[in-house]
Amino acid sequence: MNYFEETKRLFDDSALFYIITADMDGKYSYINKHYAKEFSHVHTNLVGKPYYITMHTDDMKTCIEVSTKCFENPTKLFPATIRKHDGKGDYVYTQWEYRAMFDDEKNPAGIFCLGYNITKFVGEELLLQKANEKIEKNNNTLKNIIFQQSHLVRAPLSNIIGLASILDKKILDSDTSNICDMIVESSKQLDEIIRSIDTTART
Numbered sequence: 001m002n003y004f005e006e007t008k009r010l011f012d013d014s015a016l017f018y019i020i021t022a023d024m025d026g027k028y029s030y031i032n033k034h035y036a037k038e039f040s041h042v043h044t045n046l047v048g049k050p051y052y053i054t055m056h057t058d059d060m061k062t063c064i065e066v067s068t069k070c071f072e073n074p075t076k077l078f079p080a081t082i083r084k085h086d087g088k089g090d091y092v093y094t095q096w097e098y099r100a101m102f103d104d105e106k107n108p109a110g111i112f113c114l115g116y117n118i119t120k121f122v123g124e125e126l127l128l129q130k131a132n133e134k135i136e137k138n139n140n141t142l143k144n145i146i147f148q149q150s151h152l153v154r155a156p157l158s159n160i161i162g163l164a165s166i167l168d169k170k171i172l173d174s175d176t177s178n179i180c181d182m183i184v185e186s187s188k189q190l191d192e193i194i195r196s197i198d199t200t201a202r203t
Contacts, residue, residue, distance in 0.1 A: 004101055004112050008032065011114070018094065018115040021101065022051045024108055038117075041087030056083035056091055067111050070100035081118070093122040157194070161187040 004021070011019045012032045019032040028046045036046065042054045052060050059082045066080045078098050083091040096115035103109045164183040167176075 007112075007114075016116055018096075018113070018117075020051075020113045020115075021110050022113070023110040026051050029110060038092075039084060042085055054084050056085075059083055066098050067100075070098050070111060071108055074100045074102065082115075092117055092119045094118060157187055157191055161191070 008019055008021075008030060011017050014032060014034050016034070017032075018035040018038070019030070020028060020035055021030040023029045027048055027050055031046050039046065039054050043049055046054070051063065055063075062080050062082065066078045069078045070076070076099070080096045080098060082094050082096060084094050086092045094115050095118045096113050099112045101109040101112050161184055164180050164187065167180045
């Protein structure tokens with residue numbers, strides 16, 4: 001228990017980290033100043049109050065599961081992401097590491113938790129997720145364009161080139177023959193442009 005007490009003293013004035021402990025009845029037995037300030041809207045004195053009053057009810061299950069793992073593996077730390085009431089009708093996201101506490105007789109004494117606010121990080125993750133979804137949507141659109149160019153556009157374009165070539169071999173007056181030559185040449189140029197776009201899009 002001594003190293004828990006030392007850690008509590010070291011982080012009692014932390015402006016970044018939360019330190020809390022909960023007893024075996026699931027009530028706060030200690031909170032550092034930063035945690036007390038951040039969640040004073042829930043209660044001005046959280047010590048002695050049930051641990052769950054600060055959190056989203058759906059995350060109570062996470063706390064129970066992680067705490068159970070702590071007592072099953074007393075030398076290990078276990079992570080947990082918990083949503084806490086922000087006092088404005090919404091939640092802040094907090095990241096924690098839990099560890100089981102034992103008294104001098106090696107009996108379970110509670111849970112020690114070190115945490116910090118990750119709301120900004122979660123918000124950036126959501127923005128990144130939306131950006132990735134937009135990129136994926138754009139990629140699908142691009143793939144559809146490539147397909148249309150490769151199959152739907154180039155097929156009739158090849159027909160135009162072929163038909164113009166056939167006409168050019170017929171006995172035509174010079175003006176019509178020149179027009180056929182221009183159609184063939186323009187069609188080939190257009191075909192090359194489509195091939196180039198297709199190749200660039202695939203790389």
